[in-house]
Amino acid sequence: MAYDYDKYIRPGKLPHIWCPGCGHGIVLKGLIRAMDSLNLKKEETAIVSGIGCASRLPGYMDCCTLHTAHGRAAAFATGVKLARPEMNVILVGGDGDGTAIGGNHFIHACRRNIDMTYVIMNNYIYGMTGGQFSPTTPHLMKASTTPYGNPDPSFDIAKLAIGAGATFVARGTAFHANQIDKLIAEGIQHKGMSVIEILDDCPTTYGRRNKYKSVIEMMNRLKEVAVPVKAAEKMTAEQLQGKILTGVLYKADLPEYCAEYQKVIERSQGGAK
Amino acid sequence: MSKKVAFLQGNEAAAHGALYAGCNFFAGYPITPSTEVAEVMSVELPKIGGKFIQMEDEIAAYAAILGASLTGKKVLDATSGPGLSLKQELIGYACIAEIPCVLINVMRGGPSTGMPTGPSQSDVMCAKWGTHGDHASITLMPASVQECYDMTVQAFNLAEKYRMPVLVMPDEIIAHMRERIEFREPGELEVIERTAPSVPPAEYKPYDTRFGDVPPLAAFGSGYKFHVTGLNKMQDGFPTTKAEIVQAEEERQVRKVMDKVDEIVDFEEFMMDDAEICVVAYGSTSRSARYAVNVAREQGIKVGMFRLKTFWPFPDKQIKAIADKIKGFIVPEMNLGMCSVEIERCNMGKAQILCVNRVDGEPLNPDQILEKIKEVK
Numbered sequence: 001m002a003y004d005y006d007k008y009i010r011p012g013k014l015p016h017i018w019c020p021g022c023g024h025g026i027v028l029k030g031l032i033r034a035m036d037s038l039n040l041k042k043e044e045t046a047i048v049s050g051i052g053c054a055s056r057l058p059g060y061m062d063c064c065t066l067h068t069a070h071g072r073a074a075a076f077a078t079g080v081k082l083a084r085p086e087m088n089v090i091l092v093g094g095d096g097d098g099t100a101i102g103g104n105h106f107i108h109a110c111r112r113n114i115d116m117t118y119v120i121m122n123n124y125i126y127g128m129t130g131g132q133f134s135p136t137t138p139h140l141m142k143a144s145t146t147p148y149g150n151p152d153p154s155f156d157i158a159k160l161a162i163g164a165g166a167t168f169v170a171r172g173t174a175f176h177a178n179q180i181d182k183l184i185a186e187g188i189q190h191k192g193m194s195v196i197e198i199l200d201d202c203p204t205t206y207g208r209r210n211k212y213k214s215v216i217e218m219m220n221r222l223k224e225v226a227v228p229v230k231a232a233e234k235m236t237a238e239q240l241q242g243k244i245l246t247g248v249l250y251k252a253d254l255p256e257y258c259a260e261y262q263k264v265i266e267r268s269q270g271g272a273k
Numbered sequence: 274m275s276k277k278v279a280f281l282q283g284n285e286a287a288a289h290g291a292l293y294a295g296c297n298f299f300a301g302y303p304i305t306p307s308t309e310v311a312e313v314m315s316v317e318l319p320k321i322g323g324k325f326i327q328m329e330d331e332i333a334a335y336a337a338i339l340g341a342s343l344t345g346k347k348v349l350d351a352t353s354g355p356g357l358s359l360k361q362e363l364i365g366y367a368c369i370a371e372i373p374c375v376l377i378n379v380m381r382g383g384p385s386t387g388m389p390t391g392p393s394q395s396d397v398m399c400a401k402w403g404t405h406g407d408h409a410s411i412t413l414m415p416a417s418v419q420e421c422y423d424m425t426v427q428a429f430n431l432a433e434k435y436r437m438p439v440l441v442m443p444d445e446i447i448a449h450m451r452e453r454i455e456f457r458e459p460g461e462l463e464v465i466e467r468t469a470p471s472v473p474p475a476e477y478k479p480y481d482t483r484f485g486d487v488p489p490l491a492a493f494g495s496g497y498k499f500h501v502t503g504l505n506k507m508q509d510g511f512p513t514t515k516a517e518i519v520q521a522e523e524e525r526q527v528r529k530v531m532d533k534v535d536e537i538v539d540f541e542e543f544m545m546d547d548a549e550i551c552v553v554a555y556g557s558t559s560r561s562a563r564y565a566v567n568v569a570r571e572q573g574i575k576v577g578m579f580r581l582k583t584f585w586p587f588p589d590k591q592i593k594a595i596a597d598k599i600k601g602f603i604v605p606e607m608n609l610g611m612c613s614v615e616i617e618r619c620n621m622g623k624a625q626i627l628c629v630n631r632v633d634g635e636p637l638n639p640d641q642i643l644e645k646i647k648e649v650k
Contacts, residue, residue: 010500013511043474043498048340059500059511064493066343067502068336069366075333079340079348082324083298084494087344105336108329261324268319 008032008042010062017056021207021215023174023200024054027121030172030180030198031057031092037185045088048077050097053128053202054121057092071102074109077116085258088188091118096126096134099155103135110164110193114257117187120157123200131205142209157197162250167192169250173199175222176246186248192256199226199244277456283421283448284351287377287441288313290425291349293457294464296375297323298346300337302330302356305389306445307379310351331356335363335376342372343501345467345492347429351377354387357396357403365404366503367438368526371480371490373467375428377441379448380556380607382634391634392445394556395608400440401585407523409530410585411537412440414555418452423462424582430465431537435529436487442584444607446557446636474498479510480522486529530586539582540591544570548577550649551595551624552603553616555581558637562605565642576603576646581612592619601625601649605642608632625649 009032018024035045045063049055051070058065064087068076073091081089098106098120109116125143126132133143133150136157140149161169168190170183180198187194201207201218212218229247232240281289288310291299299314311327318325324341328334331352338348352360357378367374380396382388401410411431413424425441432439470477470489479499481488488508491497504512505519513519530537544566545551554562559580569576579595581588592615596602601624604613613628620626627645631637 043496044494046493059502062498064343064498065500066340066493067500067504068339069362069503072332072336072363075328075336076340078326078328078333079298079300079337079342080344080493081340082326082337083341083344083346087494104329105333108333261319261326265319265322268316 003033003036005029005032008035008062010060013060016060018053019204021201021203022053023123023198024057024121026174026177027119027180027198027200028057028060030177031090031119031184033181034184034188037181038188040088040188044086045090046077046080047090047092048073048080049091050093050102052094052097052126054092054094055097071097071100072105073097074102074105074118078109078112078114081114081116082258082261085115089116090188091116093120094127095120095122095124095136095157099135099157099160107160107164110161110166110195112257113165113167113192113254115191115193117184117194117196119184119196119198121198121200122157123202123206125202125206127202127205131209143206144209158195158249161195165193166195167252167254168194168248170248171197171199171244171246173222173226173246174201175219176226179246183248190251192254276458279454279456280451281418281454282309282451283415283418283443284309284379285313286418286422286454287425287443288317289456290422291375291429292317292321293422293462294347294426294429295466296347296349296429297321298338298341298348299324299350300326300328300334300341301351302328302334304331304353304356306381306448307351307353307377310377314349331359332363335360338374339363339367339372342374343493345495347433348374349377350374351379353379353381353389354383354396355385357399361403364438365406365408368404368408369406369503369505370501371436371526372438373432373436373490374438375425375432375441376438377425377443380442380444382632388634390445392557392636393607393632394444394558395611395632396442397584397608397611400442407527409437409527410440411435411437411530412442412583412585414581414584415441415443415447416556416559416580417447418450419454421447422454422457426457426462426464430463433465433467434487435533436490437530444556470497478508480506480508482508482525486525486532534586534590537583538586538588538591540588541580541582543578543580545577545579545595548575549600550574550576550603550646551599552576552578552605552642552646553581553592553612554578554605555584555612558605558607561637561639562642564639565646568639568643569646574646587615589619592616596620596623599624601627603627603629603642603645603649605629605637607637
């Protein structure tokens with residue numbers, strides 16, 4: 001299928017700010033393919049982000065775009081969605097923005113199961129500020145603020161989303177580019193809170209400090225660690241050591257927040273109980 | 274037809290004022306002593322098809338109203354001191370992105386948790402200087418339950434007219450006391466709606482100064498596509514670091530309010546015609562001040578009261594004119610001296626300034642103010 005990238009790119013806003021080798025552009029293209037495959041109307045689609053490299057994505061999209069404050073994308077987006085439930089609301093951002101400063105809004109958006117799609121680009125680092133460790137930086141890895149190795153354990157974003165109540169949770173990687181659009185499209189179509197974690201790379205501030213010799217090496221790592229959920233079913237615990245599951249990890253059909261609030265309106269007006 | 278009257282708390286009246294103004298989206302977080310605003314909105318909004326949401330924290334509540342406002346809703350949040358502190362970054366966001374919204378902040382003691390059930394007036398500087406960066410502030414100070422209603426309507430009008438956040442700040446006494454109030458009839462108070470763009474979507478820019486210092490704001494989902502950011506931006510809404518554009522936009526965002534100070538500033542003068550002493554008061558403190566002025570007048574002292582109904586923008590012009598005519602200002606406040614700093618600025622050394630300050634969670638009583646009136650030389 002031929003995709004119309006230009007249709008969704010805001011005229012005159014490229015080139016993007018991302019470094020050579022950064023995977024965010026791969027995710028941007030995946031998002032556009034997903035939107036194009038569903039033929040989403042641009043004026044009926046809000047793309048909301050926080051602060052950080054990944055959060056610059058909305059500016060490139062020819063939609064209703066909202067670049068909010070650091071960590072607050074999910075809370076702003078909740079206001080947009082509840083106020084206008086007919087709009088498609090897509091959130092984009094990074095691991096630090098979404099799960100550190102924005103962690104509270106993230107888990108509560110999941111808990112409400114409000115019909116939004118959150119694409120989290122997880123590159124394990126605060127890139128824009130120069131490479132400080134984030135909640136997803138693996139234990140013992142190096143960042144500008146963990147010069148002796150990261151003492152923290154890390155979040156599993158997908159597990160966090162499932163635990164908090166999101167009803168569609170998937171994981172892909174920047175290497176598996178052709179899967180990204182399918183996961184995002186399924187998330188957009190799902191009625192409820194969808195979280196799509198994309199394992200990404202930051203050669204500039206993460207790769208460099210952690211002895212990755214090239215972007216290709218970082219991409220090869222994503223290729224090697226990723227195991228599709230279906231394939232994992234046939235593997236032993238030993239074989240799964242150090243691997244990361246990809247694909248649709250969780251899907252459930254549960255009441256969606258805006259629909260539930262519509263029932264509140266009906267009850268307040270003496271309608272449906 | 275007789276008017277609908279009720280015996281309400283200030284917080285309840287403020288919520289009904291918001292509904293009169295057309296508020297159709299509320300997000301909040303529970304906090305004493307403002308929670309009744311949220312409770313009333315949770316009852317009333319769904320009845321008219323509006324939306325109420327209790328968010329996970331104070332910051333989220335303010336974020337949600339900003340998101341909803343961008344879809345064209347008239348939006349309200351309510352909080353108190355600690356919540357006001359938490360929301361500051363996003364108040365700045367509303368200033369720079371120019372998003373209309375109203376926040377009711379019921380003043381209790383502080384800093385920090387302070388005295389959650391006690392009255393205070395110690396948030397007045399936070400209302401203007403709390404968020405970082407240059408920006409204008411509009412802050413209204415009700416002194417009765419009826420004013421909680423009326424000023425909330427006015428706050429929505431100002432927010433929509435000037436495309437910015439507006440604060441209504443009753444102190445805890447005003448927010449929790451009960452008085453008789455009249456519900457306004459439709460048409461009795463002016464209700465201002467947001468100016469919609471007059472250009473088609475293809476030509477629309479969210480900060481298009483061809484339309485003046487307050488450019489029209491389109492709504493997400495209404496056919497208009499545009500970009501909103503907290504970065505310094507150009508007229509098309511996209512970020513810029515170009516010095517001349519940043520300078521011009523920053524100046525416009527302050528000028529849009531400061532050029533209209535005479536329209537925005539509201540005040541009451543009580544027995545000021547021949548006054549040699551002026552008590553400058555606001556909120557519940559003005560009620561004690563009025564009593565003290567009456568008693569002092571009975572004793573032959575030429576004293577009057579200037580009551581601030583808008584705290585920000587500050588009525589510089591009026592205070593400067595009074596300073597030329599009088600011997601002394603008395604500034605009673607439930608804080609350790611905040612309004613008095615502004616009075617000092619406008620007074621420019623002309624009249625004597627005596628402060629009456631109380632931060633123990635008790636109201637300022639008339640005797641304390643009367644005592645100071647008698648100290649003016």
